[in-house]
Amino acid sequence: MPEETIATFTVRSLRILDERGKADEALMPPLSEADIRQMYELLVLTRTYDERALALQREGRIGTYPPVKGQEAVQVGSACALFPTDWVVPSFREMGVHFTLGYPLDLMFRYWAGDERGLVTPANLNILPICVSVGTHIPHAVGIAMAAKYRRDPVAVVAYFGDGATSKGDFHEGFNMAGVFQLPVVFICQNNQWAISIPLKGQTASRTLAQKAIAYGFDGVQVDGNDVFAVYRATKDAVEKARSGGGPTFIECLTYRVADHTTSDDASRYRSPEEVAAWREKDPILRLERYMSGRGLWDEGYGAEVKRKATRAVDEAVKAMESAAPPEPGEMFEHVSATLGQRQEKQRFVDHPPAPS
Amino acid sequence: MPEETIATFTVRSLRILDERGKADEALMPPLSEADIRQMYELLVLTRTYDERALALQREGRIGTYPPVKGQEAVQVGSACALFPTDWVVPSFREMGVHFTLGYPLDLMFRYWAGDERGLVTPANLNILPICVSVGTHIPHAVGIAMAAKYRRDPVAVVAYFGDGATSKGDFHEGFNMAGVFQLPVVFICQNNQWAISIPLKGQTASRTLAQKAIAYGFDGVQVDGNDVFAVYRATKDAVEKARSGGGPTFIECLTYRVADHTTSDDASRYRSPEEVAAWREKDPILRLERYMSGRGLWDEGYGAEVKRKATRAVDEAVKAMESAAPPEPGEMFEHVSATLGQRQEKQRFVDHPPAPS
């Protein structure tokens, strides 16, 4: 000492694809044309699902729904970097992650329609159930990473959450523990600028969210979240680091929630149409289309074909959802514990007998 | 972007008095000789109380007690910078703060002897009750600061806590809120290197604790906590900033818990005698004595006189504690709510009648 600077920290940011669709080739990750096409198709699938979900909600065919629109690149880009053995701990607005990993669309519809059987993750996927309680799932990712490390399994655990989640105590306790134990976990924040009506500056006085990692002794990076390549690359670097024992990484993805918070919300009450319009310009799908079209990978015909395919998949999922038998009342007793107590048995069979059909 | 550094942060540290008692005059805060003598007397008083409390606990005259030894300078130095109108939100190991502000020694003894009437803060002091639940009091300081700001009262609110507390969710939520609302609050961490048996590096991977402020958009500074002048100066700067609308500050004070965690603990189970010995060398009182003696403010005679005075005060406090009437059983009903419910009334007078005397 006496009065001196004892530590200096920096926060980096990454963008590969600019808003006009120009890529920085030096930073471009190795992706084949087929890879890029697949990313594009997943982006379109996610958006198509999302638009349909909104329509279904308006018709009363599913319940409250939180739209993804505008955030597809974060979800598809990051999920493309994962191995099937990796673990995913989602919040509630990552349908693009689910679909990229192969989660059935109809299951997802069933969940949003109020049927918990929609949350039975297929056996080949390690995706925890959707968690609506903001930020409280972060410690689960940390615990999974502790267990994987204990087992010496070379897997990465990825937790997704929003900017609002960074204010929760569990964000802090989880991040801190991940730092202490140098765990194979990647924290991906979809900083979509809003937590319902609270803008980022009402959420934290921190200049970036990425810098919050400084408090925990690991790396934080800010990424353009509407740039599917940047998100892919940052995630890939982080999961590889995690799998090889390099510890945690925090990735802040700058993006925007173009639609309302959920179908119960009216965002026009708290934000200006100009702000939304400016972000619409930065649409992640549009940007990739521009890039692909520059490389001759995209034209109107191909775009239309992709959209058709996505629409077909969504159509089928809606059909599957609506033809699924509704749950039996007894279903609510099925998964409380491995075995029911005496009293629950009685509640099930005496107080709540199967409805006469 | 593309890949660039978007933010840089530094952490500063402050020391004025070195271990041999040499002060950096350029950094020295304006303190009269009387001020310095008063600081010294408070340090000695705190230590004298502390030693007596340990002895009383061994004799079964008070209950579990958490020794302050080694941390006196953080407490006295910071509390000397406060105005009587400021608010203090303590944890459980800040007896030096209490005594500096004028909290009666006998009350403090009564509390540690298991009598909650020891927590009735005198009317002229704004000190919240001792809080043993680590870190959970931090949001209270934030709320008090919100209220003070709302009232436009130019007061500072000071919260004290340990290094262990920095891992709690409430630390994070409180700090974050303080940043968002730019509140007049000063967070003082006594980083005494241990949280019971957990050393700092088991608590966090953060290089310093001070840098945690970066996550919340306000200043963090690391101070030599065994240097009463540095602590005083850092606190004074921070409370002045707070009172004049400059927002929150986090002060990490590097110090050491020389004794066991509490009288129920045996620190030799988890740390080496060498480590403890090294820190004993850095004793804050010794250091101030060296400085004062260099300025002709201290000699053995003065030292002995100060010790005698402190011992007298502590003797009297012990007497006062032990001559206080024990609480009536009905006392436990007295402060649950402003008025008791019907059932509590019955419990009080029928189930728990006043003990026959």
Added chain:
Amino acid sequence: MPQLNMVQAINLALREEMERDDRVVLLGEDVGKDGGVFRVTEGLFDRFGAERLIDTPLSESAIVGAAVGMAVYGLLPVAEIQFMGFVYSAFDQIFAHAARLRSRSRSRFTVPLVVRAPYGGGIKAPELHEESTEAFFCHMPGVKVVIPSGPYVAKGLLVSAIRDPDPVIFLEPTRLYRLIKEEVPEGEYAVPLGKARIVREGSKVTVVAWGSMLERVMKAVEGYDAEVIDPLTLSPFDWETLLASVRETGRLVIVHEAQFTGGFGAEIAATVAQEAILYLRAPVVRVASPDVHVPLAKLVEHYLPSVERIRGTVDEVMKY
């Protein structure tokens, strides 16, 4: 007099208390500019500004914790938890702090705080949006628990809660928010805490129910000589009113939407069974949700006590 629904009645209570006393401030997620996800605080931001309608970060524990500090300083904070299912991370602040600060400081510091939360099922919302765990808060000395069942009492009770010198958990049955309209006077009237309301007089069976169950109970008892009691305050409970009724009728049915085991119905049944045993003509019976998690939309109506199930139980009890 205006016909208001419960959202409007609560809004009116907040507005009037804020006008009356500048110590009253509101804080929570989206309570300000947005007016609250249920629009309970609509218009108040424009009227009182960001200083008194405080949009907080997403931090339930610090919302309550900061409100404790504000209360200690002399304000009268009303903290909103957006849904009851998110109050669990503020549990420590409520129970270890709000409830105990008066006691720990021997009344030197007090916590005149209201924690409001929408609660209860039947709105087809996502998980954790339909909780009814009021029993937790009824096992906390130092905390009052208040549950309105309609617009009129909601306004009067909230006024009393804000003026109460101690922490009050104020649970608003979400299903009723817009279901019922009543005449709700402007201006001062307070419905006292700790006092039950006899909603319907009767002499053969007493039915006690609160929150959104009351509405179902009223339908279920049609045709029975039933006395219906709405406790309004669960803690401290108005034992006198309930016991007097049961001593008359000799029968008690308790209805709540919380899970059966350990629900507050247990406390009522236990107390009545002990203190009115000589008057009881039939066992005290509870109608509650089963001991499972609140299901999502497709099953929630199988979970909640239905009018039929309530009626069936009343019928059985009448047969004794």
Added chain:
Amino acid sequence: MPQLNMVQAINLALREEMERDDRVVLLGEDVGKDGGVFRVTEGLFDRFGAERLIDTPLSESAIVGAAVGMAVYGLLPVAEIQFMGFVYSAFDQIFAHAARLRSRSRSRFTVPLVVRAPYGGGIKAPELHEESTEAFFCHMPGVKVVIPSGPYVAKGLLVSAIRDPDPVIFLEPTRLYRLIKEEVPEGEYAVPLGKARIVREGSKVTVVAWGSMLERVMKAVEGYDAEVIDPLTLSPFDWETLLASVRETGRLVIVHEAQFTGGFGAEIAATVAQEAILYLRAPVVRVASPDVHVPLAKLVEHYLPSVERIRGTVDEVMKY
């Protein structure tokens, strides 16, 4: 056979389970090198190392939350909360997550987790160190609540808890930690969850008590023809054993150290009063602590049910 106190018995259970199954890992504050503030995990760090005795940061919510994740991955974590009074900040993780993950995932993911915590009063410790709020956890579907009352059952119950496929809250009565020694066999034996124990047979009155109250009850019933039941598991409760006893004796006294209102005694009284009404010769009576906060050392023995108060109540009930 070795005579062990409860601390040693629990230590032995942990050690044997860890030896048997490498999925068992322990985490919490000071559980590792220090061996725990009550020495419950003493020696285990040396035996199993830092990988399986995980000293965590001071983060109760993340201790439970991380344990949930570990359990999901296939481990059998035993999380320690240093005192029950600090579990409230982990309430959300227990109730919104550990309790529900099986349900939310329709059993795709399960949470075989044990949360251990010292609990109960009478040790003259600081505030929040003498809590007994077991009733909260008994109102949580999906969670089991187990309370041993002596070394032998402590070991056997903990083994069962660790092997249970679902979350178990395991509350260790601090006052008993070193009070009682019993023969505790090494090696496998399990005391099953959900099964009460008749500690003393009798025919004129049933007394049910758990944790550290049991020891007082045994003293209090000397000279009475009392049957004493120790539920061991509060949730799910063994209603059969209790009801069978009460149908015999016709009288029931419930003793717990938790605060009276909303304590688990209410559930027991309510159930018995309903299901055994025709057998009851006296009202079901609860002996509990009053509805105030646990006082500090000077008053805590006035707060907790004393042998005399329990005996007095048994005596009164016998007069019916």
